[in-house]
Amino acid sequence: MSALVIGAGVNELVCAQYLARAGNRVLVLDEDGLRHDPPADIGWIPPRIVRELALEGRGLRIHRPDPWxxxxxxxxxRLELWHNMARSIEAIRRVSPRDAANWPAFCKRMGRLARLLETxxxxxxxxxxxxxLGDLAQLAGLGLRVRRLGRQGIEDLLRLLPMPVADILDDWFENDALKAILGAAGVxxxxxxxxxxxxxxxLLHHHVGSPTGVFRPPLSNLGRVLAELPGVEIRRGAEVARIAVREGRVASVVLASGEEIPASLVVSGVDPKRTLLGLIDPGWLDPDVVHAVRHIRCRGVVARVTLTLERAPGFATLxxxxxxxxIERAYDDAKYGRVSRAPYLEARSDGPSPDGRHRVEVHVQYAPYALADxxxxxxxxxxxxNLVVEMLSQHLPGLDAATVERxxxxxxxxxEVYGFPEGQAYHAELALDQALWMRPIPGWASYRTPIAGLYLCGPGTHPGGSIAGAAGANAARVILRELRRASRH
Ligand SMILES: Cc1cc2nc3c(=O)[nH]c(=O)nc-3n(C[C@H](O)[C@H](O)[C@H](O)COP(=O)(O)OP(=O)(O)OC[C@H]3O[C@@H](n4cnc5c(N)ncnc54)[C@H](O)[C@@H]3O)c2cc1C
Structure with a gap:
């Protein structure tokens, strides 16, 4: 069987690898002709993917900054939080003995829920x-996992997931800086x-896969490693303009250049809205599906500032x-379509580049896609x-002078550059009502689409962004299962 995969992001390449290893010929098409160096902050990589694709032997580097x-x-x-629980407790004790006493129990309770999400x-x-039988077995396994949480854990699961992160943090802690570190992960x-x-x-989503007491995912070079793996052909500068459908089945992929590539299996890492309403003719879809897809919320709220420094910045994650x-006031601005006058910043540095310079990637929130003014x-x-440099300079004197590029x-x-719909890096906002069984839309959370032979595999599908490669691996499992079933009939 040959398969076409649209997009060369981490999910698409993971999916392509699994399909290829099962004996299929796989061609990956990406519109980006430049091959931008993928960022390091792509999230936690499930160990099963690392193992099954033997990524460690291929130069995969997973970096867990400490302090995180x-x-x-x-x-x-400064308040610094570490991988070592005792060291974090000591740091928190200096700002609040009460919070330090609560930290281990809080981390244990959150860790338990995050492990359930991991499953x-x-x-x-x-x-x-x-x-x-497979569905029933999976549901039974999940039920058992939930039971194993115990009474307290089940109560936490039902009570906490829909809660505002500020409420739970106000319950447990008093120190503003500590609450803001955790609250920022929630938004x-x-x-x-x-x-x-x-x-x-x-907050729990960003905790998945991390050790107890660590609420940020690691950094990695997964994107680069996947792009260099043998077994799949990657064509860059190949923008897919259309997926042709005949009699409800995928028939071919048409490139912007006009070239048409016949295909009976297409896996799209392009966001669900663009795949289903832009690349195919939505006339093939049920009006209810069109309605649901049209109403997927994307609403990007993040701008990305990259600073190149000629000296080490003196932090890993600031x-x-x-x-x-x-943070709430920063959001108030965005609610009314304004860029936050005082945004929340998260700056990450991954050590020196080969040229000895240091790149600092700054996540700036809230910078809404749609502006009122x-x-x-x-x-x-x-x-x-300018605002970002001014704000960071308050904590890092001399930053401005050390910045050689911005x-x-x-x-x-x-x-425009990365194809994120409305600037949303997760392709669809990852809110509770657009997660799990409802991602990308209720009824179509299994990577299948109403078009036979067309599947989705990007972060707009379960489990979303920040869990690197999981959507791609899950999609491959579904596709391979269906191919096996079809070959038996
Ligand atoms: C600036 C930036 C900031 C980021 N911030 C975060 C972050 O804070 N947290 C986090 O976890 N991850 C972040 N990421 C990583 C990124 O969002 C994840 O890698 C993403 O969640 C994984 O999705 P993906 O690999 O499936 O899709 P993408 O990485 O979005 O890849 C999709 C690919 O499809 C290609 N494509 C789109 N349309 C077409 C078309 N018509 N024809 C052919 N190809 C097409 C695009 O060129 C792209 O390469 C960031 C990435 C960037 C670039």
Missing amino acids: ATAPLPDGG LYTAPPPDLMGRA MHLHQGPRSGGTVFR IAAPSLDY GEWDEARCVALG SVLSPHDLE
């Missing part, structure tokens, strides 16, 4: 209404503030958000870059 979070304190000091994330979502890439419902789910109220233009990007990507640029 550094937050400036109002008195000029859910590393398999296609079970079909809740499915009657096949990352989300058009919501820490007082919005469902943000505890996002979180510039002094309190939950600060005009467009994203050069002047707005320059102003945002680039600012607005949500519009992220859409």
Whole structure:
């Protein structure tokens, strides 16, 4: 069987590898002719993918910065959180003995829930209404996992997931900097503030795969490693303009150049909205499906500033958000279509580049895609870059002088350069109502589409962004299962 995979992001390449290893001929098409160096902050990689694709032997480097979070304190000091629990407790004790006493129990309770999510994330979502033996077995296994959480864990699961992250953090802690480090993970890439419902789910999402007490995913060079793996052919500069459908089945892929490639199996890493409403003729879809896809929320709220420094910045992950109220006020601006006057910043540095310089990637939130007062233009990007440097310089004196290069990507640029719909890196907002069995839309969470032979595999499908390669691996499992079934009939 030959398969066409659209996109050469991490999910698509993982999916392509699994399909190829099962004996299929796989061609990957990506519109990007330049092959941008993939970023390091792509999230946690499920160990099963590392093992099954033998990525360690191929130069995979997973970097867990330690301290995993550094937050400036109002008195000029820093709160640093470490992989070592005792070291974190000691650091927290200096700002709040009460919070230090609560930290281990909080981490244990969150860790338990994150491990349940991990189980859910590393398999296609079970079909809740499915009657096949596999579906029933998967549901039974999940039920057992939930039971094993114990009474406290089950209560936590039902009570906490839909809660605003600010509420749970106010319950457990008093120190503003500590609460902001955790609260920021609850709103990352989300058009919501820490007082919005469902943000505890996002805190847990960013905790999946990390050791107890670590609430940020690691960095890695997965994108580069996958792009260099043998076994699949990657064609760059090949923009897919259309997927042709005949009698409800995928028939071919038409490139922007006009070239048509026949295909009976197409896997798209392009976001669900563009795949189903742009690449295919939506006339093939049921009106209810069209309605649901049209209403997938993307709403990018992040701008990306990259600084190149000629010296080490002096941190691995700096979180510039002094309190939950600060983040909520930053969100207030976005609610009304404005860029936050005082945004929440998360700056990451992954050590020196081969040229000895240091690249600092700054996540700037909230920078909404849709602005109430005009467009994203050069002047707005320059102003945002200035604000970011000014804010970081308050904590890192001399940063401005040490910066030799600066680039600012607005949500519009992220859409144009990387194809993120409305600048949303996760392809669809990962809120509780667009997660798990409802991602990308209820009824179609299994990577299948209503078009026979057309599948989705990007972060717009379960489990979403920040879980690197999981959507691709899950999609491959579904596809291979269906190919095996078809070959038996
Ligand atoms: C600037 C930036 C910031 C990021 N921030 C984060 C972050 O904070 N957290 C996190 O976890 N991840 C982040 N990421 C990583 C990224 O969002 C993840 O890699 C993504 O979630 C994984 O999705 P993917 O690999 O399936 O899709 P993508 O990486 O989106 O890849 C899709 C590919 O499809 C190609 N494509 C799109 N349309 C077409 C078409 N018509 N024809 C052919 N090819 C097409 C695109 O060129 C692209 O290469 C960031 C990435 C970038 C570039």
